[in-house]
Amino acid sequence: MSPGAFPDVAWAGLAPELVMVLGAVVLLLLDVQVKPGVKVLWRSASAIMVIALALGIWQWIVTEPGGELAFGGMLILDPAAAFARLVVLVVSILAISAGRSLFVQLGNRAAEGLALVLLASAGFVLMAASQNLVMMFLGLEMGSISLYILAGITGDGVRSDEAALKYLLLGAVASAVFIYGVALVFAGTGSLGLVAIGGFLAQYLVLSPAVLLIGIGLITVGLCFKVAAAPFHVWAPDVYQGAPAGIVGYMAAVAKVGGFAALARVLLSGFGTFRADWALVVAAIAALSMMVGAVMAIISTDIRRLLAYSGVAHAGFILTGLASGAPGSPSVWFYLAVYTVQLVAAFSVISAVGGAASSGSALSDYRGLYRRSPFLAIALSVSLLGMAGLPLTTGFVAKLGVFLQAWQHGLQWLVVVAVLASAMAIYLYLRVIVTMYMHSPTTDDPVGSDRPTFWALGFATAVTVVLGVFPQPLLKLVESAIYL
Amino acid sequence: MLTLLVLTPLLGAVVISLVPARRRELQLPLGIALSAAPLGVAGAVFVSFEKGEGSFQMVEKMVWWEPWGISWHLGVDGISLGLVALTTLLFPLSLAASDAITHRRKAFVMAMLVLETGLIGTFLALDLVLFFVFFEVILVPMYLIIGIWGGERRVYAAVKFFIYTAVGSALLLAAIIALAVMHASQSVEGALSFDYLALLDLEISSTAQMWLFGAFALAFAIKVPLFPFHTWLPDAHVEAPTAGSVLLAGVLLKLGTYGLLRFNLTLFPEATVSLVPVLAVLAVVGIIYGAVVAIVQPDLKKLVAYSSVSHLGFVVLGIFALTSAGLQGAVIQNVNHGLTTGALFLLVGMLYDRRHTKKIADFGGLASRVPMMAGFFLFMAFASIGLPGLNGFVGEFLVLVGSFPSLPAYAVVAAFGVVLAAIYMLWAYQRVFTGPLTGMANRKLVDLSPKETAILSPLAALVLLLGLYPGILLDRTAPSVEAILDRIEQTTDYQVPSPGRLEDVFASGSGDGEG
Numbered sequence: 001m002s003p004g005a006f007p008d009v010a011w012a013g014l015a016p017e018l019v020m021v022l023g024a025v026v027l028l029l030l031d032v033q034v035k036p037g038v039k040v041l042w043r044s045a046s047a048i049m050v051i052a053l054a055l056g057i058w059q060w061i062v063t064e065p066g067g068e069l070a071f072g073g074m075l076i077l078d079p080a081a082a083f084a085r086l087v088v089l090v091v092s093i094l095a096i097s098a099g100r101s102l103f104v105q106l107g108n109r110a111a112e113g114l115a116l117v118l119l120a121s122a123g124f125v126l127m128a129a130s131q132n133l134v135m136m137f138l139g140l141e142m143g144s145i146s147l148y149i150l151a152g153i154t155g156d157g158v159r160s161d162e163a164a165l166k167y168l169l170l171g172a173v174a175s176a177v178f179i180y181g182v183a184l185v186f187a188g189t190g191s192l193g194l195v196a197i198g199g200f201l202a203q204y205l206v207l208s209p210a211v212l213l214i215g216i217g218l219i220t221v222g223l224c225f226k227v228a229a230a231p232f233h234v235w236a237p238d239v240y241q242g243a244p245a246g247i248v249g250y251m252a253a254v255a256k257v258g259g260f261a262a263l264a265r266v267l268l269s270g271f272g273t274f275r276a277d278w279a280l281v282v283a284a285i286a287a288l289s290m291m292v293g294a295v296m297a298i299i300s301t302d303i304r305r306l307l308a309y310s311g312v313a314h315a316g317f318i319l320t321g322l323a324s325g326a327p328g329s330p331s332v333w334f335y336l337a338v339y340t341v342q343l344v345a346a347f348s349v350i351s352a353v354g355g356a357a358s359s360g361s362a363l364s365d366y367r368g369l370y371r372r373s374p375f376l377a378i379a380l381s382v383s384l385l386g387m388a389g390l391p392l393t394t395g396f397v398a399k400l401g402v403f404l405q406a407w408q409h410g411l412q413w414l415v416v417v418a419v420l421a422s423a424m425a426i427y428l429y430l431r432v433i434v435t436m437y438m439h440s441p442t443t444d445d446p447v448g449s450d451r452p453t454f455w456a457l458g459f460a461t462a463v464t465v466v467l468g469v470f471p472q473p474l475l476k477l478v479e480s481a482i483y484l
Numbered sequence: 485m486l487t488l489l490v491l492t493p494l495l496g497a498v499v500i501s502l503v504p505a506r507r508r509e510l511q512l513p514l515g516i517a518l519s520a521a522p523l524g525v526a527g528a529v530f531v532s533f534e535k536g537e538g539s540f541q542m543v544e545k546m547v548w549w550e551p552w553g554i555s556w557h558l559g560v561d562g563i564s565l566g567l568v569a570l571t572t573l574l575f576p577l578s579l580a581a582s583d584a585i586t587h588r589r590k591a592f593v594m595a596m597l598v599l600e601t602g603l604i605g606t607f608l609a610l611d612l613v614l615f616f617v618f619f620e621v622i623l624v625p626m627y628l629i630i631g632i633w634g635g636e637r638r639v640y641a642a643v644k645f646f647i648y649t650a651v652g653s654a655l656l657l658a659a660i661i662a663l664a665v666m667h668a669s670q671s672v673e674g675a676l677s678f679d680y681l682a683l684l685d686l687e688i689s690s691t692a693q694m695w696l697f698g699a700f701a702l703a704f705a706i707k708v709p710l711f712p713f714h715t716w717l718p719d720a721h722v723e724a725p726t727a728g729s730v731l732l733a734g735v736l737l738k739l740g741t742y743g744l745l746r747f748n749l750t751l752f753p754e755a756t757v758s759l760v761p762v763l764a765v766l767a768v769v770g771i772i773y774g775a776v777v778a779i780v781q782p783d784l785k786k787l788v789a790y791s792s793v794s795h796l797g798f799v800v801l802g803i804f805a806l807t808s809a810g811l812q813g814a815v816i817q818n819v820n821h822g823l824t825t826g827a828l829f830l831l832v833g834m835l836y837d838r839r840h841t842k843k844i845a846d847f848g849g850l851a852s853r854v855p856m857m858a859g860f861f862l863f864m865a866f867a868s869i870g871l872p873g874l875n876g877f878v879g880e881f882l883v884l885v886g887s888f889p890s891l892p893a894y895a896v897v898a899a900f901g902v903v904l905a906a907i908y909m910l911w912a913y914q915r916v917f918t919g920p921l922t923g924m925a926n927r928k929l930v931d932l933s934p935k936e937t938a939i940l941s942p943l944a945a946l947v948l949l950l951g952l953y954p955g956i957l958l959d960r961t962a963p964s965v966e967a968i969l970d971r972i973e974q975t976t977d978y979q980v981p982s983p984g985r986l987e988d989v990f991a992s993g994s995g996d997g998e999g
Contacts, residue, residue: 391617423654
C-alpha cells in the first residue's frame with residue numbers, strides 16, 4: 001500500500017456498522033430539520049437496528065472461517081467479530097424496545113439518546129472486530145463516550161449526574177491505562193497489529209520481555225475496567241444505580257461484549273504465546289471477581305447494585321473461560337450471548353417497575369411483585385435463574401461450558417472456586433425471587449408494561465428457557481465457527 | 485416408555501396451566517387424575533421389568549447436547565425400580581390430601597407435577613449431566629412448595645433448604661466435569677462423555693477417587709441428610725405443607741441414598757472401600773442422634789422429621805456394609821421409609837387440618853374420638869419401628885444382618901436405634917391417642933373421612949404386602965445389587981466377608997431374611 005493511497009475497505013463487511021453510524025447522523029439531522037415526534041424517531045431507530053441486524057446475519061453467513069482483513073488491516077471480519085456484532089445488535093434491539101418509555105420521557109432529547117445508542121453499538125462492534133490496537137482504542141472510545149453521555153442523559157437528579165461523572169472519570173483513566181499499554185506493546189514488538197504481534201512473538205524469542213509484559217498487563221487492566229472485573233469494578237455499582245433504568249442494562253451489556261471480545265482477541269491471538277505469563281493473572285482476577293461479586297451482591301439492598309455486583313461475578317466466570325486459553329474460547333462467546341440477554345431483560349423489568357428514567361431501585365419495591373404483575377415477576381425470575389445458572393436455562397449451559405473448558409486446560413482450582421461462587425450467588429438471586437413471590441406487596445397497584453417491553457421480555461425469557469433446554473444450535477454455532 | 489414416564493407429569497402440568505383460573509374446583513381433581521397417569525405407566529414398567537436381569541432395562545438414548553457428549557439417556561434397574569414406583573404412588577396420594585391448600589391452587593398443582601417429573605427423571609437418568617439437571621431442577625418446585633404454601637417460618641425454611649442443597653450440588657458439578665474430562669483424556673477419540681455407562685470404564689487413580697467420592701458424597705449426604713448435614717431437614721419438614729413433607733421424606737431424601745448407591749459405589753469403588761469407616765460412623769451417629777432427638781420433640785411433625793434422620797442412617801449403614809443383605813436392605817428400606825413416613829406425615833397433616841396444632845401436649849386420649857386415625861397411626865408407627873410382619877422389619881433386619889459380617893460393632897450400636905424408635909414412636913402415640921380425652925377442642929374431632937381412608941389404605945396395604953412378601957421387590961433388586969458387589973470385588977482387593985454374598989447364604993442353606 002503506497003502512502004496516501006486509499007486503503008482497501010471491505011464495504012460489504014462493514015455494512016451493518018455503516019448503517020448504524022449513518023442512521024445516527026440521519027436521526028440527528030431529522031431531529032433538527034423536521035422535528036418529528038418521539039414515536040417516529042424511536043421507530044426509525046428500531047428500523048435502522050433491524051436493517052443492521054439483517055445485514056449482520058447476512059455477513060455472518062458469508063464470513064469465511066479465517067476472516068478477511070479490512071481497512072488496511074485495521075479490522076478483521078471473522079466469525080468472532082460477526083458473532084459479537086449479532087450479540088450487540090440483538091441486545092440493542094431488545095434495549096431500544098424495552099426502553100421506549102425512557103425516550104418518550106427524554107422528549108426533545110430523544111434523538112440524541114437514540115443516536116448515542118446507535119453509535120455506542122457501532123463502536124463496540126468495531127472494538128470487537130479490531131485487529132489493530134489503535135483501532136481497538138478508537139472503537140472503545142466511540143462506544144464509551146456515547147455511554148458516558150447516556151448515563152447522564154436525563155440530566156436531572158444528583159444520582160444520575162454522579163453516575164455519569166464517575167463513569168466518565170474512571171472510564172477515562174481506564175482508557176489512558178489501555179493506551180499506555182498499547183504504547184509499551186508497540187515499543188516491545190514494533191507493531192500494533194495483533195496478527196503481526198502474534199507472528200513476531202512466535203518467531204522471535206523476547207529476551208527481556210519486561211516492557212512487553214507491562215504493556216500486556218496494562219492493556220488487560222484497561223479492558224478489565226471496562227468489563228467491571230474485580231478489583232477494577234468499583235465504578236460499576238454506582239453507575240448501575242444512578243444511570244436511568246431504561247438504558248443501564250444496555251450499557252452494561254454492550255460494554256461487556258466489546259470488552260471481552262477485545263480481551264479475547266488481545267490475549268488469544270496477540271499474546272497467545274505468552275499464555276504462561278498472563279493465564280495466572282487472568283485466573284486470579286477471575287477468582288477475585290467471582291468471590292467479590294457474589295459476596296458484595298449478597299449484602300446489597302438495592303437491586304441495581306445487586307445486579308452490578310452479580311455482573312462482576314459474571315465477568316469472573318467469563319474470565320474463567322478466557323484464562324483457559326482454549327483456542328477461540330467458544331464457551332466465552334456462548335456465555336456473553338446468553339448473559340447479556342438476561343441482563344437486558346432484568347433491567348427492562350426494573351425500568352418497568354421503577355420508571356424508565358429513575359435512579360436507584362430498592363429491593364423492597366419488589367415485594368409481592370408477583371401479585372402486581374405476574375408477567376414481570378416471571379420474566380425477572382427467569383432471567384435471574386438464568387444468571388444463577390440453574391439447569392434448563394441458558395445460564396447453566398454457559399457455566400458448564402466455561403467450567404469444562406477451564407478444567408480441560410488445567411485450571412481445576414479455578415473451577416472449584418467458580419462452583420462455590422455460583423452456589424453463593426444462587427442465594428442472592430433467590431433473595432430477589434423470595435421478595436417477589438413470598439412477601440406481601442406494600443401497594444396493590446398493578447404494574448404495567450408497554451407493548452415493546454412485553455415483546456422484548458417475552459423474547460428474552462423464551463430464549464433463556466428454550467436455548468437452555470436445547471442449546472444445540474447456538475453451541476454448535478460457537479464451537480464450530482469461532483477461531484481466534 | 486421411560487421417556488413417557490418422565491414426561492407425563494410435565495404434560496400434566498401443561499394441561500393444568502390451560503385450565504382457566506376461575507374453574508378452581510377442577511384444578512385439584514384434575515391434578516390427581518393427571519398424576520395417576522404416570523402411576524399407570526410406572527405400573528407397566530414394573531410389570532415388564534425382567535426379574536433376573538442385573539443391568540439397565542428399557543434403556544433409551546438420544547443425543548442431546550452433542551458437542552459435549554451429553555445425551556438423554558434413561559434406564560431402570562432394580563435399584564431405581566422401587567423408588568420410581570414409590571414416587572408415582574405418593575404423588576396422587578399427597579395431591580389428594582391437599583384440600584387444605586386454597587391459596588393459588590393451580591400453581592401448587594403445577595409445581596407438584598413439575599416436581600414429579602424431576603424426581604422420576606433423577607432416578608432414571610443414566611447421563612450425569614441429565615442427572616444433575618433433574619437433581620437441581622427439583623429444587624425450584626420444592627422451594628416454592630415450602631416457601632409459598634408452608635407454615636409460619638416458611639421463607640426461612642425454604643431458603644435454608646435451597647442453599648444447603650445448592651452448595652452440595654456445586655461440588656457435585658465440579659466432580660462430574662472432572663469425570664467427563666478424564667473420559668476425554670482416556671478415550672481414543674478424546675471426546676467428552678457424561679454417560680454413566682461409559683464413565684464406569686474409566687481408570688481413576690486412588691487420590692482422584694477420594695476427591696471425587698468426597699464431592700459426590702457431600703452432595704448426597706446433604707440430601708439424605710447424613711449427620712452433621714441434617715439441620716435443614718427439621719425446618720423444611722415442619723414448615724412444608726403436608727404434601728411437601730410427604731414428598732420430602734418419601735422421595736427427596738432418597739435421592740441422597742440413591743445417589744450414594746448408584747454413583748459412589750460403582751464409580752469410585754476403591755474410595756468406597758477405604759472410606760467405609762467414615763460413612764458408617766456418620767450413619768450410626770445419625771441413627772442414634774436422630775432417634776434421641778426425636779424422643780424429646782414436643783412437636784409431632786418434628787418428631788417424624790427427626791425419625792427420618794435415624795431411618796436413613798440405617799439405609800446408609802446398609803449401603804456401606806457392602807454385603808448383599810446390607811444393600812438389599814438399603815434398597816428396600818428406601819421404599820419402606822417412603823411408605824411409612826409418608827403415611828405418618830399424612831396423618832399428622834390430617835390432625836393438623838382438624839386442630840391447627842402439631843404440639844403433642846395439645847392432644848391426649850384422641851383414640852376414643854378418632855379410632856380409625858389412631859389405628860392407622862399405630863399401624864404405621866409399628867411399621868416404622870420394625871414390627872415383624874410389616875415392611876420396616878424387613879428393611880432394618882436386612883441392614884443389620886448385612887452389616888454384621890462386615891461392620892459388627894456398628895451393627896450392634898445401630899440395633900439400639902430400633903429400641904429408641906420404639907420409645908419415641910410409642911411414647912408419642914401414647915401421649916396423643918391414649919389416656920383420658922383432654923381439652924374441649926379435642927372432643928370435637930371427627931374421624932377420618934372416606935376420602936382420607938382411601939388415601940391411607942393403599943399405603944397400609946403396601947406396608948403389609950412388603951412386610952409379608954418382600955420378595956416382590958427383593959427378587960427384582962437382587963441381580964442389580966449383586967452386580968454392584970461384583971464390580972467392587974473386581975476393581976479392588978476388597979472381598980465381601982462371608983456370609984455377605986447371596987451365594988454364601990444359599991450355600992449354607994439358611995435363607996434368613998432373604999425374602
